[in-house]
Amino acid sequence: MSGTSEGPAPAKDLVDRAVTESHKGTASATPRPPSLPELPPIAPAAAPSPAMDRPPSLLGAAFTAAPLAMAVVGRDGLVLTANEALGTLLGTDAAGLAGRAAADLVGLSSEAPTRHAYLEVLGGHEDRLRCTRRLKHPDGRSLWIQVTVTALPEAAQAVLLSVCDISARRELQRRLRHLQMHDPVTRLPNRTLFFERLTAVLEAESCADGGTGRIGLCYLDLDGFKAVNDTLGHRVGDRLLAAVAERLTHCADEAGRARAAAPLVARLGGDEFAVLVEDSTGTDQLAELAESLLLALQTPFDLSGQRLSVSASIGVVERHAAGTTATGLMQAADTTLYWAKADGKSRWTLFDPERNAHRMTRQALSSGLRPAVERGEFALEYQPLVGMEDGRVHGVEALVRWHHPQFGRLTPNRFIGLAEEDGSIVQLGRWALRTACRQARRWQLERPAEPPLFVSVNVAVRQIWDSDLVADVAKVLAETGLAPHLLQLELTESAVMGSAGRPLQTLTALSDMGVRIAIDDFGTGYSNLAYLSRLPVSALKLDGSFVRGFQYEGSGTRPNPADEVIVEAMIQLAHRLGLTVTAECVETSAQASRLRRIGCDTGQGWLYSRPVPPDRIPALVEAEGCRRS
Template identity: 75%
Template sequence: MSGHSDGTSRASGATLPAVTQSDELANESDGAARTDGEHSAAPDGAAGHAPAPPPASPGGYRAAFEAARLPMAVLGRDGLVTAANPAFGELLGKDPRALADASAADLTDLGGDPHVWAAYRDVLAGRSDRLRCTRRLKHPAGHSVWAEVSVEPLPGGDDVLLSVADVSDRHDLQARLRHLQMHDPVTRLPNRALFFERLAVALESATYDRGGTGRIGLCYLDLDGFKAVNDTLGHRVGDRLLGAVAERLARCAERPAGRAGRGGRLVARLGGDEFALLVEDSTGTEQLADLAQSVLDALQRPFDLAGQRLSVSASIGVVERAAAGTTATGLMQAADTTLYWAKADGKARWTLFDPERNAHRMTRQALSSTLRPAVDRGEFTLEYQPLVGLGDGRAQGVEALVRWRHPQFGTLPPNRFIGLAEENGAIVELGRWVLERSCHQARAWQLARPDEPPLFVSVNVAVRQVWDSDLVADVAGILDETGLAPELLQLELTESAVMGSAGRPLQALQALSDMGVRIAIDDFGTGYSNLAYLSRLPVSVLKLDGSFVRGFRSPEHPNPADETIVEALVGLAHRLGLTVTAECVENADQAERLRRIGCDTGQGWLYSRPLPADRVPVLLAGPPMTGEEGERG
């Protein structure tokens, strides 16, 4: 920057060209100029700031000034050189006398940084008593010099002293130490710390630099099955593999993938077998998808490592978005989630971030975290769907179906939260509440209709309830409390849970059956279908999965296979003393064919949708539910 001075500009002398690379202030963070009046030693034992007399003084101070090996110059308050010593002239490759009236800011690039320039002007104006900064200057011989420039007022006058110390060796050492600190020793790639530093800078520059695309992209990957390499071949081979992978990733980053943006790319090892490819100023998802595919293609080729021929694949999460409004944390969370999707989808692939899928995941997390408190807050309610005799159309029982009246997401059906409850253990508390509420309601209906056959209530039970609680004691206590007869309670477990029962689950089922409680296998026909278990388990009811019933076509287009399978299952169940309920009965033709086959009860929208408890008596008071009236509820 030429012509800088604090006051009237005069013709400047020879200047020292500055390297156009961002400079930093020595010993200060964030480039802030130091004006605290501290003193420091110059390299090689030279005085950091040699005292200098006013230029007119002919005494010993002048001789010391001239003989000093530290480059120095005396400046006026206008920032122009009034005197320079030979060392200063040698640094610039000029006769020191020719530097008189030259702008010191131009000679030492003090105007190249706004923060430094402001701090320099404060010293000249007397608002600050010191400036120390580090600038990268070009020596007349052609090489660069890292110089520590200090400016401070001289005592007893209006002049200031500028000194320049060559700190290139110190700077180079610091640079080498920083490189070691910020790079991974195994792969020699930037490490996690440098990656996040670069990511923060990229987000900031992309947000405010209107000349670029304003977007950023990230491929976040880890190697599939890398742990097996370490476990079987040792960490030395594992490290060699990581190094070889790093080389291929670096080549992928150098090679344009699709339409390359103007921004740079950074390949980093984040730890273990995790790597990241950062694309600054990305041009869109197509560019990132091409880059991810090139990585997969590059890693497919086997690696030859000291006689070991290894093959490896990677799962990659791909995120590309506008930099504005994006944080480093948010970007990494999205990338980590997408990497998880890639692994869950089968590994050895890349997956693009999907906001809708992520919203569903976030919803799952929100539901999971609030399940337990929701039971205490009374957010759950029950609805009941009739189980109708196919012979007479009369309701013999009802299935209790839990609903979650969520304050944010509205009323949720069981398939939205039962799986989550099983995962986090909330199913035990929720299941106990459903069981207790259902038995109370069944007993209330029985007392309200003393002259009618009582309805049994069917309650779904998760296998985790058997393992994590004393289900037998819970059932016995609830039946005793409500006064409901054991034969009016039916517990439904899925086929996969019942067929593999052994040990404690089998003992619990047997105890419940001995108590008089009915045990039903839900969704029968979709799990293990190990029919040999039916003769050994205390099961009383089979509930055929709805897929069999939906497979019944109209009379004009019959599907004999479905009907044959159902007929065989019904016949087998009856020979074993079991009753059969068909789920998902939706039309009268299905009901008639099931009745003809010999199925005992049906359940579905043909008879009624799930109803609140207060509407069940109204349904029971109506005519038989033969299906001829159409859909109810």
């Protein structure tokens, strides 16, 4: 071998170097050897090492017989020599590969980034390239290969190409992914694959110029599926789920028959399914699909002798894909599904932004109730309770207001129900009781010569169950110095009628303490008149609907005598039981006159005053407007 040769080394020498290089590990792991001229063979020294005494023919034989498919490729990209394993892999004779472009043989030129990286290795700028390619074998089957191109010493003017068949590994990965991404019971895509597809669709729809740029989703939940599992077992439940999945898939296929692709049906878990519509054309399309899904489930299922009927509730969302996230879409669908359940089940409901905004507001209020009490965002206003005979203010009802930093001034109907649901009504009720009693005592001290005003405070039934209301009232009266008879607690009719056990014991203890008990909104709830005599109640407050039923004088409308007869009968009954009666929502002097005529004791309403801050009550007590009209 000449040490001054400038052309490529003979193929046999290149094979020797290639095989030697293949045993060194990756080129990037060790520095590239410097470019040196080839030297003549050195005479064997005494006691040579086995590694140095390796004849070139042995290395060539190893290259040829190696199970790993390999080829030596010149810097011009042409195969100099290839072993039999590569020829077998590519379905051709190894000798026939010489002189052919290696990039074409293993697909390195099909994509620009891969082709560029390959040329960098051929040009000596990079040491190694590894990539995965898909080839078409001459027998027609697809072949997945892993290609590695490793630079040889610069003097060799060549690179080593090695190819590994990874088709079996890819197929195993594909099967494992399919198992991972599909539900084993229904064979449908599972939650993971659904969200993967949904995210991809949203990204594609948001960026695509063609198509509708819209997306639709039917979120479905079976009604009463838990009862099937509980009564017939999970095996029957699984069969039912598989049968439902089959019908949903059929509906999706029918819906996609005239379109480019059928909607995607997935099982998200339990008895929840989703049907995703790409490039939806509007709410009409989604409504039609939802109707077909419900109709498909109406026919009973025959499962191994079991005949089962099942219905479903569906939340339907249809919107522009731009600006929509997978999380946002699913939240809207979940909310709408809840509406469908709440509206009676076995139906579909379309997402309503206004209804959702109300729900979001409700959630925001609910989460801020407890901190609001601590931050002092609540205040009490007071509405006079005026005697029908003398026109004087005998007491006031305390009404809570929430000065919300975001939503402004809120009346009780906006938040009391939420407070009862989450239990914060106990904390809020204690604050209202203490504040009202303190204010009533302050008025009493400011006007010692006048008859003291009693204060009426609303109490929720949950305050009786979740707190020691008797102890709370006793503590507040002791702290404020207010006499027990100057405190009236109002409970709704539905809360006290039929009460037994702890509620009745609580009311009895409060009455024994001297506190007044009033039933609010009387006449709209149970109206159990027989039970009324057994309750420690001192007053009834007629619901405003009875007073509003009185015809206004001079309206030109003939009054309905039944309204007055009913109210008069309730007042007489209350008086026979030793109770006083307050009429709510008194707005006109005509209403007040008729109520006075039939014996009503006290009136409350805008005729006398709207709810006002505490500093305005003394003026109302002295004003002529609060006296008999």
